[in-house]
Amino acid sequence: MGTNVYFSPKVRTEQNLYEDLIIEALRLYGQDVYYIPRETVTPDEILNEEYSKYASAYSVEMYIANTESFEGDGNLLSKFGLEIRDQATFVVARRRFQQLVTIDENSIREERPREGDLIYLPLSKSLFEIKFVEHEKPFYQLSNLPTYELQCELFEYSAEKFDTGVNAVDRFEHIYGPQSVIQITGGTYGFKPGDRIVQQLTGGVNITGKVANFVETRKALGPTLPRQANLYVTDIQVSNGSSRDFAVGGTVIDLTNVANTNWSITKVYGLNNDSNLYIPQEPLAQNEIFETKASDIIDFSESNPFGDPIVPPS
Amino acid sequence: MFGTHFYHEHIKRAVAVFGTLFNNIKVIKKDSTGKALSTIKVPLAYGPRQKFLARITDEKYLNDPKLAIRLPRMSFELISILYDQSTKLQKGLTRTISSGANSRSSVLYPVGYRIGIQLNVMAKNQDDALQILEQILPFFQPDYTVTVKELDGAFKTDMPFVLESVSMADDYEGDFNTRRAIIYTLEFETRVRFYGPVFDRSIIRQTETNFASSSPIPDYTQILTVSPANAGPDDNYTIVVQHIEPYPDSAVAVLTNADGNFTVGETVYGSISGTTGVIQSINGNTVTIIRLDGSFSQGEQLIGETSETTATISSVEHTIDAIIDTIPYEPRPDLEYDLRT
Numbered sequence: 001m002g003t004n005v006y007f008s009p010k011v012r013t014e015q016n017l018y019e020d021l022i023i024e025a026l027r028l029y030g031q032d033v034y035y036i037p038r039e040t041v042t043p044d045e046i047l048n049e050e051y052s053k054y055a056s057a058y059s060v061e062m063y064i065a066n067t068e069s070f071e072g073d074g075n076l077l078s079k080f081g082l083e084i085r086d087q088a089t090f091v092v093a094r095r096r097f098q099q100l101v102t103i104d105e106n107s108i109r110e111e112r113p114r115e116g117d118l119i120y121l122p123l124s125k126s127l128f129e130i131k132f133v134e135h136e137k138p139f140y141q142l143s144n145l146p147t148y149e150l151q152c153e154l155f156e157y158s159a160e161k162f163d164t165g166v167n168a169v170d171r172f173e174h175i176y177g178p179q180s181v182i183q184i185t186g187g188t189y190g191f192k193p194g195d196r197i198v199q200q201l202t203g204g205v206n207i208t209g210k211v212a213n214f215v216e217t218r219k220a221l222g223p224t225l226p227r228q229a230n231l232y233v234t235d236i237q238v239s240n241g242s243s244r245d246f247a248v249g250g251t252v253i254d255l256t257n258v259a260n261t262n263w264s265i266t267k268v269y270g271l272n273n274d275s276n277l278y279i280p281q282e283p284l285a286q287n288e289i290f291e292t293k294a295s296d297i298i299d300f301s302e303s304n305p306f307g308d309p310i311v312p313p314s
Numbered sequence: 315m316f317g318t319h320f321y322h323e324h325i326k327r328a329v330a331v332f333g334t335l336f337n338n339i340k341v342i343k344k345d346s347t348g349k350a351l352s353t354i355k356v357p358l359a360y361g362p363r364q365k366f367l368a369r370i371t372d373e374k375y376l377n378d379p380k381l382a383i384r385l386p387r388m389s390f391e392l393i394s395i396l397y398d399q400s401t402k403l404q405k406g407l408t409r410t411i412s413s414g415a416n417s418r419s420s421v422l423y424p425v426g427y428r429i430g431i432q433l434n435v436m437a438k439n440q441d442d443a444l445q446i447l448e449q450i451l452p453f454f455q456p457d458y459t460v461t462v463k464e465l466d467g468a469f470k471t472d473m474p475f476v477l478e479s480v481s482m483a484d485d486y487e488g489d490f491n492t493r494r495a496i497i498y499t500l501e502f503e504t505r506v507r508f509y510g511p512v513f514d515r516s517i518i519r520q521t522e523t524n525f526a527s528s529s530p531i532p533d534y535t536q537i538l539t540v541s542p543a544n545a546g547p548d549d550n551y552t553i554v555v556q557h558i559e560p561y562p563d564s565a566v567a568v569l570t571n572a573d574g575n576f577t578v579g580e581t582v583y584g585s586i587s588g589t590t591g592v593i594q595s596i597n598g599n600t601v602t603i604i605r606l607d608g609s610f611s612q613g614e615q616l617i618g619e620t621s622e623t624t625a626t627i628s629s630v631e632h633t634i635d636a637i638i639d640t641i642p643y644e645p646r647p648d649l650e651y652d653l654r655t
Contacts, residue, residue: 041343041351042351077365079389082368082372083383084381084383085382085493086380086382115490125377127380131491151490154381156382157383157385158385158437158438158442159354161352175378175379176381236352237350243342278355283372284357285387286360287337289333290330293327294331296463297463298334298460298461298463299470
């Protein structure tokens with residue numbers, strides 16, 4: 001026995017037609033999204049996890065399978081604050097994904113969508129992480145598998161770097177990335193998100209960063225009151241590999257606009273300053289509020305009568 | 315019944331103190347060569363909050379790019395409050411907060427409670443969580459103690475934060491759509507003292523004490539008086555001590571109409587007052603009587619027990635020999651009880 005040879009579903013032309021129809025339907029009813037492949041920065045071979053970055057984004061049409069709304073638990077308040085547990089299922093044609101791979105100038109070299117890659121949906125400005133790639137739906141209808149079903153949920157951000165060149169995607173790092181806020185004085189031109197800056201310290205140490213936001217706090221009011229602004233800086237790196245912040249007193253050099261000079265750093269916002277400027281990307285954080293309140297309560301004049309460990313200065 | 319409004323914010327202050335212990339923790343992401351790529355100041359918050367505030371604060375603009383959550387982050391909350399039997403003192407003890415010239419502010423001794431606080435750490439990667447954990451654990455052996463001011467700085471108290479337990483949850487198993495949550499839970503216990511209302515009381519400047527051996531009639535009276543009268547507790551002053559017998563030490567009586575002669579050493583008594591005494595000396599019609607148990611009255615009869623002489627007291631003068639002493643006083647702040655544990 002065996003299947004009927006006169007009714008074989010494995011006709012190549014029929015398979016192609018079927019796939020063409022699917023692609024046509026996806027282009028009619030789908031959405032243009034950005035597929036953002038994950039790249040490894042630092043693998044942890046002991047704990048089996050990786051620190052990732054996202055350096056490219058590719059526009060491709062996908063169909064959103066959940067038509068009514070996002071799935072998942074939605075917005076909820078947990079002990080860690082607000083969480084959005086939206087889930088979505090995207091459908092992409094295999095052939096279209098292969099085209100992304102085969103274009104020479106694209107750096108993506110994946111044979112299939114991978115778990116951990118991201119999808120940016122411009123419609124809702126949501127960034128989804130692929131949790132699971134279902135490759136067997138529809139289930140071999142013409143003995144082929146024309147689509148991938150990408151089961152996603154909103155991305156949990158943990159200081160990953162975005163440098164895709166797509167502003168809408170790179171904004172995630174500008175808004176939610178670890179930031180420092182420095183007060184700068186004296187310059188003429190402003191900064192725009194994405195500008196690269198550097199501060200040169202003594203000993204040949206350079207601190208570089210990427211501008212996330214520029215907020216002017218005072219216009220120039222003569223030589224004694226020069227222009228003043230708060231500069232939100234992300235992606236801060238030190239040339240000697242250490243972890244430190246910008247320093248008061250130095251000059252900010254705009255690597256993007258060489259004409260933008262004369263900005264000097266007059267303040268680096270710390271724990272004892274305005275709470276909105278200490279961890280600006282975290283509006284629910286109370287680090288600075290606790291510091292201010294407790295400074296009136298804790299008696300720092302007391303010595304260490306019970307031999308508690310000395311907390312080193314940060 | 316209680317009625318007096320007061321609010322010292324004891325727990326609220328404990329929350330702030332606890333929060334400041336963990337408000338400067340950082341997570342550093344490094345590349346394979348050890349170069350720092352990103353430094354995250356770990357956000358910390360008191361977990362319970364009004365829901366609408368969380369929404370309008372964290373999602374101020376609905377058009378902002380959307381993420382599920384930013385990690386790592388920490389939160390804490392109160393989980394228990396228990397009476398602390400070990401800190402119980404006698405009822406009614408008071409502590410002085412401040413003193414003025416005429417009054418002092420006092421408060422009842424506090425009631426101790428043990429407060430349980432749970433600190434939660436959530437991270438996307440195990441390495442991030444472990445970085446946070448290692449910045450906390452070495453300082454708790456198993457307690458970390460800070461000295462805090464109570465009642466607007468009136469007192470100092472050591473507030474120990476004891477790390478009771480550490481537990482972790484890592485939901486890495488299951489289907490691929492289930493979110494992996496790495497959460498470390500650290501449970502602490504601290505002690506909070508609850509003070510009652512602060513009340514003002516006038517300063518006691520004079521005391522009067524009666525001393526008695528057996529009879530209800532006191533043997534003598536002691537009067538303590540502060541000098542100068544307007545001295546405050548922190549001033550230098552003296553305490554004047556007077557010892558006063560309840561009865562006169564002696565009486566000098568002028569007698570008339572005597573029908574005999576009294577003798578020295580004879581016990582005499584008054585016909586009306588019943589006062590008895592012993593004649594110390596006789597000078598004409600004037601007698602001096604000692605060892606009195608009362609006072610004679612003018613006009614009553616003085617009767618001798620032995621001679622049976624009777625005479626009328628035309629006038630009498632009693633003498634009281636008070637013993638007066640002074641004690642210089644200097645403030646002794648070291649006598650204040652120290653409530654620190």
